[in-house]
Amino acid sequence: MNQIPAVLADGIIYASWLFLIAAGLTLIYGVMKILNMAHGSLYALGAYAAASLGGAWLAHGYSPYGSYAVLIVAAVIAGLAAGVVIERGLLRFMYGRDEVTLLLATYALLLILEDLIKLAWGVDPYFFAEPYSLLGTLEFGNLIYPTYDLLLIAVALIIGGAMSWMLKRTRSGKLLRVVIHDREVSVAMGINVGRFYLTTFTAGTILAAIGGAITAPMISVVPGMGVEVIVLAFAVVVIGGLGSLPGAALGAVIVGITRAAAVHYLPEAELFSVYLVMAVVLIFRPKGLFAGAEVRKI
Template sequence: MITAIAIVTDGLVYAAWLFVVAIGLTLIFGVMKILNVAHGAFYAFGAYAAATAIGLYFDRGWPVAGGYLAIATAAIAIGLVMGYILERVFLRRVYGRDEVVVVLITYALFLILEDVLILIWGTDGRSAYQPYTEAGSFTVGGLPLSVYDIGLVGFAGLLAIAASYTIKKTTFGRLLTAVIYDRETAAAFGVDVSRVYTVTFLVGAVLGALGGALTAPKISVTPGLGVEVIVLAFAVVAIGGMGSMEGALVGALIVGLFRAGAVHLIPQLELFSIYAVMALVLVFRPQGLFSRAQPRKI
């Protein structure tokens, strides 16, 4: 029973973290048709910015609760700045080009930003454990659980609800839907597609940075952490379906639970289990579990 509880809780925590990272990636692809490899850089910069902000905050002895606000502020600031620069300076020039060209450009940006990160923060690792430890823990069936981890699961759930509501119930969500299905027709009806692209990329960048910022208190922040994350995020969106919010959620849950099961039952297969699930899904559903129907122009 304890093992089962551990698998479920660890799986949900891992899935929540993956969902926060992957939802920004799938949003950008769904609207802009850009497979943004630079999303891993947003994650890494968010983690470093949060670690720095947390260190500065707690060194001054300020109230613990404000540390969580420092995490969110650092992620939003770094996501907005980086997202705006990348979209305005680089990506805006390549809209409408072959998708392979755009992928190569975002990959080049990712490599450049990895070096910029080292230039700013150096090669030494950074820790920002205070928000994690200060949150405390509790036990369920004899199994200790971190309040911070449970809070991360709750945040991911609220994010999923907010994303669904925004897409289905708001004016901007309807504009997004129109641009997703037919950019040219949406523009012909007066939709400012360029503005929609900019806002979408900024939101995706903030979500990527937020994923890194929320992870910073749980790990030692070191150079190269964006590489593994972008591969895992691609696995999640490939399982769920590129551009699908529901797919990102389900894909994260599948990956999280399978990985947790492997960790507790067959640790040697931890990494293999993630890609085995992805391969199995893609064999039967190459487009992913929740891929959108593609409109056919006549």
């Protein structure tokens, strides 16, 4: 019982990280109905960009505290460039096709991006640990955590809050919800659906890249890291309900707490626990916890 505070703290930290990597995926599916298999590679692209640009920043002797801004700048640049190229160069020619076709197209894109990352950065690991250790640690009773972990929670809350505010409170967000509900009616009303698709996909790629950039100081950046992440991201959005932002947040919390409990009480079941939770949820809620009502056209 004395491990419960540690389980909760570890679970919340891990859930924050999960939400960061899943937010872009659920945004793209919610608007465009594209299950983006390349999301993991875009996450990896953000991590590599952050490690490279951050390493160059420190190598030139600039303030290490500026490396936090460099992380975000690198992610935004990488995500913006990749999002525009992919959406304008590939996806816009495939709108209206079956979701399975789009799934296969993004899977092919995943394979291409993985090879391009190896060509650009090689196969050796990149290390950029300075931002993680720079802020020191915090103590909560008997628990000691790096301050960077609390920064991770703050970033997840800011991104989640900003996305929710944009969708519910801004004119663009309200128009986007119209596009989500019915693309054909949106076009008839004069809404530039193509522009909304471009903006949405680019925002999703930027979110994926930010997730990778924030993670880069915590791990070694290596080839294949995106493939591992996409499985967890899919688990989160499937549990919460495809396309649901509150569902992604709740799914991240459920997976985070479950995984933390497994680590503390049954370490050999850590990986299995994630899929067990997903299976249990899907048995009772096949479309996820926050699955929206489907519109039927006659």
